[in-house]
Amino acid sequence: MTEILEAVTMTAATTDECIYCGKKEKHExxxxxxxxxxxxxESLPDNLQCSHIKLNVPIPGKYTKANHHLIPVKQCFLKVKRLAQIALSVNYNINSPTNGIALPTVCNMYEHDGKTQNFGQFSPAVKDGIAISMMQETGMQWHVGHHAYQLNDTASSDAPDEGEINHLPYDKEVQKMLVDICIDFYRDEHCQSDEDKSDKIKSQIDDICNAIRNKLNAFAKSPRNSAPFYVSKIASRYAFTS
Known part of the structure; x- marks a missing residue:
């Protein structure tokens, strides 16, 4: 039954279907x-109103902040379509500051070792070194690259050892949380209640944001404390090999 409900959460309800319970009827x-x-x-990072990142020491190159959606809009929120429909039905704002955190990223063009060019043009070793330096100085995860990264299969003979990787890519971990809460909404039968549960729904989604934020902030004390939430592959690799 749970597998069926998980599949339901990834599909949008049709116009003649209740978004809460999936029945072919509308409930007042x-x-x-x-x-x-x-x-x-829409994904509106500026609306997150993330604070600036303060550096204790100057670091070569140019850095800026990324306004990171804790629940990414396109890669997570809109992937779990039934959850997104429920959230929108109660006027939940996925671009509110509750869903945001500032993380370090590059400001192109980037200066390094006498070269000024797009950050992506540097070698993988140089980019990794810059990212690790920034994570060490800020205690924050490096926000460059896709959230849907591919973890190396360490069983493969040609894959570098990335240590003990005990998590899925960031987008999949967040999607799992959204699926779970959507199943809870489904089972609670909000559509059958005489109570207004819109605030409860919004609060539960905010709880996911806050839980992920706490995990990302835990990176400062120990990178492994952020598990299973790593916004980039280099952040995950740094946590499990440093």
Whole structure:
């Protein structure tokens, strides 16, 4: 049954289907505030209002902050379509500051060893060295690269040893949390209640944001404390090999 519900969370309810329970009927309830439209959802990093990153010592090159969505809009929120519909139906704002955290990233063009060029043009060794230096100085995860990175298969003879990788890529870990909470909403039958549960729904999604934020902030004390949430492959590798 759980596997069926997991599949349901990844699909959008049709126009004649209840977004909460999936039945082919509409329920009048106080929780739903509007009809959700996934096509209206945008990723607006500036709306997260993330604070600036303070450095204790100067580091060569140029750095800036990334306004990171703890629940990425396109890679996670809109992937779990039923959860997104439920969230939109109660006017949840996926671009609110609750869903944001500042993380270090590059400011192109990048200066290194007498060269000024796009950061991506440097060799992997140089880029990794810069990323590790920044993570050491800030105690924050490096925000460059995709959240849907591919972890190396250490059983492969040509794969470098990345230590004990006990997590999925960031996007998959976040999607798992969204699927779980969506199943909870489904089982709670919000559509059958006489109560307005919209605030409860928004609070539970915010709880996911706060849980992920706490994990990312734990990187400063020990990078492994962020597990299973690493926003980039280099952050994961640094945590499990340093």
């Amino acid at each position: 309830n106080k929780t739903k505030k509007k009809e959700p439209d996934l096509t209206t959802v």
